[in-house]
Structure formats: C-alpha cells, structure tokens
Amino acid sequence: MQTTIDDAILIRNYIDGDERAIEILINKHNQRLSSYIYSKVHDMSITEDIFQDTFI
Known part of the structure; x- marks a missing residue:
C-alpha cells in the first residue's frame, strides 16, 4: 500500500482544481528544500522568500 x-x-490534482494538493506538495518538500536553500544563502528570511517563490 502506497502511503505517500x-x-x-x-x-x-492541483491543476484539476484540488487546492489541498498544493498544500500537501509544499508540506512534503518543506524541510528538505528549506534546508538546502538555507545552506546556500545562510539567511532565514531569504530562505523563506526563495521557498515561497519556488511554488508560485
């Protein structure tokens, strides 16, 4: 059984109108992607901006 x-x-699903799908996608990759971005810019505010821009 697939859990993810x-x-x-x-x-x-998001393209088809499921707004919750993008929330799941963002939450799924939040920690790993944020950690990677932070390792490059060393600034949490910039990290958050880049992370948000990634999903726009």
Missing part, C-alpha cells in the same frame, strides 16, 4: 502521494499526481 506521487508529486505528479499532486500536481495533476
């Missing part, structure tokens, strides 16, 4: 939803399915 594939990113492609989440994106398709």
Whole structure:
C-alpha cells in the first residue's frame, strides 16, 4: 500500500482544481528544500522568500 502521494499526481490534482494538493506538495518538500536553500544563502528570511517563490 502506497502511503505517500506521487508529486505528479499532486500536481495533476492541483491543476484539476484540488487546492489541498498544493498544500500537501509544499508540506512534503518543506524541510528538505528549506534546508538546502538555507545552506546556500545562510539567511532565514531569504530562505523563506526563495521557498515561497519556488511554488508560485
């Protein structure tokens, strides 16, 4: 049984009108992506801005 939803399915669901799908996608990648961004810019405010821009 698959416990995580594939990113492609989440994106398709979002395109099809499921607003919750983008929230799930963002939450799924938040920690890892934020950590990576922070390792490059060393500023939490800039990290948050870049993270938000990623999903716009």
